[in-house]
Amino acid sequence: xxxxxxxxxIPIQKEWDIVAARQQGRDFSKQIGFGAVDQARxxxxxxxxxxNIYLYAxxxxxxxxxxxxxxxxxxxIIASDEGPGISDISRVMEDGYTTSGGLGAGLPGIKRxxxxxxxxSEEGKGTEVTIQKWLR
Amino acid sequence: MRIPILKLHNYLLISIQTELDDKTAIQxxxxxxxxxxETWATGVVIDLTSVEIIDSYIAKILGDVVSMSDLMxxxxxxxxxxxxxxxxxxxxxxxxxxxxxxxxxxxxxxKLRQELEE
Numbered sequence: 001x002x003x004x005x006x007x008x009x010i011p012i013q014k015e016w017d018i019v020a021a022r023q024q025g026r027d028f029s030k031q032i033g034f035g036a037v038d039q040a041r042x043x044x045x046x047x048x049x050x051x052n053i054y055l056y057a058x059x060x061x062x063x064x065x066x067x068x069x070x071x072x073x074x075x076x077i078i079a080s081d082e083g084p085g086i087s088d089i090s091r092v093m094e095d096g097y098t099t100s101g102g103l104g105a106g107l108p109g110i111k112r113x114x115x116x117x118x119x120x121s122e123e124g125k126g127t128e129v130t131i132q133k134w135l136r
Numbered sequence: 137m138r139i140p141i142l143k144l145h146n147y148l149l150i151s152i153q154t155e156l157d158d159k160t161a162i163q164x165x166x167x168x169x170x171x172x173x174e175t176w177a178t179g180v181v182i183d184l185t186s187v188e189i190i191d192s193y194i195a196k197i198l199g200d201v202v203s204m205s206d207l208m209x210x211x212x213x214x215x216x217x218x219x220x221x222x223x224x225x226x227x228x229x230x231x232x233x234x235x236x237x238x239x240x241x242x243x244x245x246x247k248l249r250q251e252l253e254e
Contacts, residue, residue, distance in 0.1 A: 019157045022189060040189060040220035041227065047191040048228075095229060109192065109228035 009063040012053045021062045022047040028064050041113040048110050049079035057083020074134040082126040139164045141171045151183040161197045172210045179248035183241050185216030195230045202235050215244035
């Protein structure tokens, strides 16, 4: 049985941490019972978020959490950093918007991989992205 | 880590069997272009059967290596992309439209032969 409040975090500081975060996310989603396709979706979303931290904030963390409600179980992932923050969130949520010259798929792509997507950012303070996926 | 590149007649064959981190992918890009230059290979098959995750960065590197090889005069075919990887890439909004693909290594070699004989 999974512990209800199980949570673990991976610091993102160097390039290899991106791989470590997605591997851990994949293992964790497998333990929860996600199939191969959703494992790939979750791991890829984590990879994109970790790369955003590495590219834009240099330092941050990815945390995983097991979640459940009355009917489902799922995974929650929080990517947080203390980077420059995002001044115009509606723009970064537009498909095709980039400041890196197309290095990442962008936030809309990550949103499409998951069931729930939330972003909070304050200029000069940092950014926190929360994503969730429910097991069907 | 280096990804091995095998030469077979005029072709280069690569089977990626490892988790692709950014550095390995960039190194591979460089190694492949050098190998094309050294061997005068006309065709390349990159088999991705064992690759479980392709994110936007790795996809960009793979797409670029196809265009770069093309500039040098070698055709590249990507083979064996897993169903889960294909679904994830489309969700991400990555279509790799101009990249030749085939179901497996065998089909990839057939496709190369057809393209190079035209």
